[in-house]
Amino acid sequence: MIVLFTDFGLAGPYTGQVIAVLQQTAPDVPAISLFADAPAGTPKPAAYLLAAYAAWFPPETVFLSVVDPGVGSARRALIAEADGRRYVGPDNGLFELVLRRAGRAQCWEITWQPPVLSASFHGRDLFAPVAARLARGEDCAGLGRPIAATRHPEWPDDLAEIVYIDHYGNALTGLRGATVPAAARLLAGGEVIAPAANFSAVGDEGKAFWYVNSNDLAEIAVNRGRADRGLGLAIGTPVVVAS
Amino acid sequence: MIVLFTDFGLAGPYTGQVIAVLQQTAPDVPAISLFADAPAGTPKPAAYLLAAYAAWFPPETVFLSVVDPGVGSARRALIAEADGRRYVGPDNGLFELVLRRAGRAQCWEITWQPPVLSASFHGRDLFAPVAARLARGEDCAGLGRPIAATRHPEWPDDLAEIVYIDHYGNALTGLRGATVPAAARLLAGGEVIAPAANFSAVGDEGKAFWYVNSNDLAEIAVNRGRADRGLGLAIGTPVVVAS
Amino acid sequence: MIVLFTDFGLAGPYTGQVIAVLQQTAPDVPAISLFADAPAGTPKPAAYLLAAYAAWFPPETVFLSVVDPGVGSARRALIAEADGRRYVGPDNGLFELVLRRAGRAQCWEITWQPPVLSASFHGRDLFAPVAARLARGEDCAGLGRPIAATRHPEWPDDLAEIVYIDHYGNALTGLRGATVPAAARLLAGGEVIAPAANFSAVGDEGKAFWYVNSNDLAEIAVNRGRADRGLGLAIGTPVVVAS
Numbered sequence: 176m177i178v179l180f181t182d183f184g185l186a187g188p189y190t191g192q193v194i195a196v197l198q199q200t201a202p203d204v205p206a207i208s209l210f211a212d213a214p215a216g217t218p219k220p221a222a223y224l225l226a227a228y229a230a231w232f233p234p235e236t237v238f239l240s241v242v243d244p245g246v247g248s249a250r251r252a253l254i255a256e257a258d259g260r261r262y263v264g265p266d267n268g269l270f271e272l273v274l275r276r277a278g279r280a281q282c283w284e285i286t287w288q289p290p291v292l293s294a295s296f297h298g299r300d301l302f303a304p305v306a307a308r309l310a311r312g313e314d315c316a317g318l319g320r321p322i323a324a325t326r327h328p329e330w331p332d333d334l335a336e337i338v339y340i341d342h343y344g345n346a347l348t349g350l351r352g353a354t355v356p357a358a359a360r361l362l363a364g365g366e367v368i369a370p371a372a373n374f375s376a377v378g379d380e381g382k383a384f385w386y387v388n389s390n391d392l393a394e395i396a397v398n399r400g401r402a403d404r405g406l407g408l409a410i411g412t413p414v415v416v417a418s
Numbered sequence: 419m420i421v422l423f424t425d426f427g428l429a430g431p432y433t434g435q436v437i438a439v440l441q442q443t444a445p446d447v448p449a450i451s452l453f454a455d456a457p458a459g460t461p462k463p464a465a466y467l468l469a470a471y472a473a474w475f476p477p478e479t480v481f482l483s484v485v486d487p488g489v490g491s492a493r494r495a496l497i498a499e500a501d502g503r504r505y506v507g508p509d510n511g512l513f514e515l516v517l518r519r520a521g522r523a524q525c526w527e528i529t530w531q532p533p534v535l536s537a538s539f540h541g542r543d544l545f546a547p548v549a550a551r552l553a554r555g556e557d558c559a560g561l562g563r564p565i566a567a568t569r570h571p572e573w574p575d576d577l578a579e580i581v582y583i584d585h586y587g588n589a590l591t592g593l594r595g596a597t598v599p600a601a602a603r604l605l606a607g608g609e610v611i612a613p614a615a616n617f618s619a620v621g622d623e624g625k626a627f628w629y630v631n632s633n634d635l636a637e638i639a640v641n642r643g644r645a646d647r648g649l650g651l652a653i654g655t656p657v658v659v660a661s
Numbered sequence: 662m663i664v665l666f667t668d669f670g671l672a673g674p675y676t677g678q679v680i681a682v683l684q685q686t687a688p689d690v691p692a693i694s695l696f697a698d699a700p701a702g703t704p705k706p707a708a709y710l711l712a713a714y715a716a717w718f719p720p721e722t723v724f725l726s727v728v729d730p731g732v733g734s735a736r737r738a739l740i741a742e743a744d745g746r747r748y749v750g751p752d753n754g755l756f757e758l759v760l761r762r763a764g765r766a767q768c769w770e771i772t773w774q775p776p777v778l779s780a781s782f783h784g785r786d787l788f789a790p791v792a793a794r795l796a797r798g799e800d801c802a803g804l805g806r807p808i809a810a811t812r813h814p815e816w817p818d819d820l821a822e823i824v825y826i827d828h829y830g831n832a833l834t835g836l837r838g839a840t841v842p843a844a845a846r847l848l849a850g851g852e853v854i855a856p857a858a859n860f861s862a863v864g865d866e867g868k869a870f871w872y873v874n875s876n877d878l879a880e881i882a883v884n885r886g887r888a889d890r891g892l893g894l895a896i897g898t899p900v901v902v903a904s
Contacts, residue, residue, distance in 0.1 A: 176438065184828025185429050186671050188714055188876070191695035195662065195718065198691050205441050209434035215829065216885060228431055232438065244885070247859030293875035294859040300875070342427025343458065373490030373537040389536035389543070390431070399459060399487070419681065428672055448684050452677035471674055475681065585670025586701065616733030616780040632779035632786070633674070642702060642730070 177201070177310050178232060179208040180225050180240040181298065182215040189296070193239070193303045200307035213339075214410045216244040218268040219330065220338035223349035225262075226272035227390050234259030239306040241298040242269055252285040252301055253324055254315050261315065263306040265297070271327045283319030337363070337395075337412040344401025346408040347394045352387030355416055361385045361395060362415040364406030368395055381405070420444070420553050421475060422451040423468050423483040424541065425458040432539070436482070436546045443550035456582075457653045459487040461511040462573065463581035466592035468505075469515035470633050477502030482549040484541040485512055495528040495544055496567055497558050504558065506549040508540070514570045526562030580606070580638075580655040587644025589651040590637045595630030598659055604628045604638060605658040607649030611638055624648070663687070663796050664718060665694040666711050666726040667784065668701040675782070679725070679789045686793035699825075700896045702730040704754040705816065706824035709835035711748075712758035713876050720745030725792040726755055727784040738771040738787055739810055740801050747801065749792040751783070757813045769805030823849070823881075823898040830887025832894040833880045838873030841902055847871045847881060848901040850892030854881055867891070 177197055183189035190211055197206045209228060214220040221242040229238055243250075243265045251266040257277035262270050266284070274280045285305055292300045305318055334349025341347065346363070355361075361368045371377045371384035377398040383406060388394040395402045395414075402408060420440055426432035433454055440449045452471060457463040464485040472481055486493075486508040494509040500520035505513050509527070517523045528548055535543045548561055577592025584590065589606070598604075604611045614620045614627035620641040626649060631637040638645045638657075645651055663683055669675035676697055683692045695714060700706040707728040715724055729736075729751040737752040743763035748756050752770070760766045771791055778786045791804055820835025827833065832849070841847075847854045857863045857870035863884040869892060874880040881888045881900075888894055 176441065178434070178438070182828075185694075186696070186698040187825075187828045188695055189828070191664070191693050192714075192717065194693050195664070195695075198662065198693065199719075202691075205445075207434050207437050207441065208428075209431055209438075210429070212429040228435075231435065233442075245861050248861035295872070296875035339430075342425075342430045342432070375488050375491035386538070389539035419684065421677070421681070448688075450677050450680050450684065451671075452674055452681075453672070455672035471678075474678065476685075582673075585668075585673045585675070618731050618734035629781070632782035 176232070177204055177206045177237045177239055177306055179206065180210050180213055180228070180238055182213045182221075182242050183211050183298065185211040189298065192299045196299055196303040197307045200304055201311040204307070204310040213242050216242065217410065218242050218244070220334065220336060220349060220410055222269050222272045222330070223334045224338045224347070225269065226276060227351070227392050229260060229273060231390055232260065236260050237306050237310045238262045239298070239302055240264035240269055241302055243267065243297065246297050247294045251322070252297065254283040254285060254305065254309070254319050255324060256281045256315060261309050263302045263309065266325050268325065268327045268330070270324060271330055274324060274326070275332070282322055282324040283315050284322045285319045287318040335414045335416065337408050337410055337414065339410065340403045340408065343396070344403040345394050345396040346402045346406070346412070347388065347392050348414050350393040350414070350416070352391045352393060355393045356418045358418070360417045361393065362417055363395060363412060364408050366406055367417070419475070419478075420447055420449045420480045420482055420549055422449065423453050423456055423471070423481055425456045425464075425485050426454050426541065428454040432541065435542045439542055439546040440550045443547055444554040447550070447553040456485050459485065460653065461485050461487070463577065463579060463592060463653055465512050465514045465516070465573070466577045467581045467590070468512065469519060470594070470635050472503060472516060474633055475503065479503050480549050480553045481505045482541070482545055483507035483512055484545055486510065486540065489540050490537045494565070495540065497526040497528060497548065497552070497562050498567060499524045499558060504552050506545045506552065509568050511568065511570045511573070513567060514573055517567060517569070518575070525565055525567040526558045527565045528562045530561040578657045578659065580651050580653055580657065582653065583646045583651065586639070587646040588637050588639040589645045589649070589655070590631065590635050591657050593636040593657070593659070595634045595636060598636045599661045601661070603660045604636065605660055606638060606655060607651050609649055610660070662718070662721070663690055663692040663723045663725055663792055665692065666696050666699055666714070666724055668699045668728050669697050669784065671697045675784065678785045682785055682789040683793045686790055687797040690793070690796040699728050702728065703896065704728050704730070706820065706822060706835060706896055708755050708757045708759070708816070709820045710824050710833070711755065712762060713837070713878050715746060715759060717876055718746065722746050723792050723796045724748045725784070725788055726750035727788055728755055729753065729783065732783050733780045737808070738783065740769040740771060740791065740795070740805050741810060742767045742801060747795050749788045749795065752811050754811065754813045754816070756810060757816055760810060760812070761818070768808055768810040769801050770808045771805045773804040821900045821902065823894050823896055823900065825896065826889045826894065829882070830889040831880050831882040832888045832892070832898070833874065833878050834900050836879040836900070836902070838877045838879060841879045842904045844904070846903045847879065848903055849881060849898060850894050852892055853903070
């Protein structure tokens with residue numbers, strides 16, 4: 176399976192062209208868009224989101240992962256293998272948490288060259304063909320040369336910020352469930368937010384609460400409302416854990 | 419075919435994870451998203467929308483139908499079979515109109531248990547695996563036990579409210595075409611709206627009209643404009659039929 | 662491959678129903694949405710967008726192309742073949758640039774009739790079944806009769822207007838890269854916009870620039886910002902080339 180984790184949007188031309196490349200290069204491998212609205216142009220929050228959601232997929236999955244503000248610059252193109260899952264994308268920190276949390280990890284700089292490489296759409300011209308080749312059985316070693324990825328040891332193990340606003344207006348933090356005490360309050364957007372087991376456990380309509388979501392991130396929601404608008408939350412908004 | 423009728427959104431992680439489950443469980447069955455923007459968290463308007471659009475699909479279709487404000491509560495998980503089509507989702511009224519309009523119908527409470535069930539994402543953990551099993555040929559009786567679904571006899575046969583705003587700003591009512599006299603006026607958003615055969619039959623740019631759409635719902639539109647903004651229509655806005 | 666170029670949106674019911682028709686009629690042919698947010702109801706800018714993006718696809722591709730403000734009127738339904746690629750959609754100018762730029766081109770009026778034809782959704786009832794039949798190997802001549810498409814010689818070869826706003830807020834013009842001198846300034850939204858090789862070549866955050874995008878259209882962008890909001894650009898905004 177090839178899983179897309181990008182900031183490309185779905186309606187426009189980017190995801191469609193990428194899917195077309197995958198389909199033509201690896202016609203028997205299903206391609207699924209997981210996120211087409213990953214934090215746009217900001218690899219740091221995207222890295223925490225990717226690590227949380229990739230863990231749910233089976234080990235043989237190939238992740239086409241493109242949040243790439245440096246496209247066209249000298250930033251390298253990467254294949255990262257972490258606990259069996261393979262990630263294809265820019266060497267800009269997007270794989271930092273996936274690599275840090277892996278039992279075993281290895282990286283390659285992509286040396287495979289496409290017949291034509293545009294200056295602005297490496298997702299289509301470089302990363303998608305490489306992801307499709309991996310998914311159809313080619314080796315990492317045949318597509319790149321071993322390197323050490325650019326690492327970000329200064330980034331925390333869990334990020335006390337909003338990393339994603341979902342379709343319902345729920346605000347996902349970069350904090351894994353196990354790192355937040357079950358009874359802790361979260362401070363965000365000027366409010367003190369108590370935990371709840373789930374949506375139906377919250378009595379008051381319009382009340383904010385936090386819970387550990389189905390991909391193990393602490394998430395702030397409002398019962399029958401939008402947490403992003405109600406609390407003024409956006410990607411990058413800081414969150415404080417108050418136990 | 420598995421058809422998705424949900425309020426999950428497409429860009430975020432929910433539809434992608436559901437498609438991944440369907441793909442892995444029933445790899446040979448195509449999965450198609452019909453609505454990813456069904457009325458969020460409101461099963462009543464969603465029930466009228468689902469009944470109108472499901473009727474267009476062939477009888478063997480499996481509908482993965484998730485508008486589920488009570489996820490995590492004691493609400494039951496359901497398989498409904500109505501005129502050959504099967505529906506998998508929460509027992510919260512979402513299948514009321516499908517069941518009411520069916521010549522023959524039967525329901526099962528899902529007893530199949532996933533290895534892991536999150537508190538907040540039964541669409542991925544419970545409903546998708548069951549829908550995929552039905553689509554690949556398993557029996558309803560092997561996945562659940564016969565029950566009577568929770569019914570809503572107090573809901574009308576046709577709902578005189580807006581049940582959906584589409585991509586163009588057109589406002590769909592819960593009224594089937596045959597229940598509205600062809601010459602009737604609709605009152606909605608403080609305006610009196612005359613019928614028209616179709617968009618090109620309306621001369622004035624910016625003029626509101628109603629017509630019976632391609633899935634047999636009375637729909638309010640504005641020629642070269644957005645009816646939702648122009649008339650202040652939203653899901654739940656009442657509509658009056660004035661003959 | 663069947664490629665969708667429409668203004669249907671993805672979340673709502675339109676694209677899903679079209680995909681269902683394609684899947685049932687040509688189950689072995691992949692269907693990919695390229696644009697679901699083509700300029701709504703405006704065939705002229707859509708024609709320049711289609712021509713730029715279709716050129717990237719292999720010759721055997723079938724394009725289901727529906728931007729159709731005249732649905733339900735007497736406008737004809739068309740198959741256009743241009744340099745091997747086939748296009749199915751309304752005869753309203755949408756294929757003007759594809760036809761004009763083709764080495765060899767031929768058109769047919771669709772005479773194939775569906776069992777049921779709704780007044781408002783020819784994409785589902787007429788164009789999708791015809792596109793699927795072409796994709797599975799049927800001849801144009803068996804589905805229509807040769808005609809001359811309605812042409813628009815008054816439209817320019819390149820359109821000095823914004824024809825699309827993408828997911829990032831970048832504004833695509835209808836100008837092919839080769840028609841704009843590399844050092845030219847573009848005037849749009851009251852600003853003078855200088856060229857840049859790509860995003861990473863622009864130093865200042867918030868600064869507008871233009872470049873030739875990966876499908877050979879001149880595109881206006883803002884480094885780490887949205888050009889549409891920053892410059893007040895929308896589909897139809899005029900652009901002046903100042904060399």
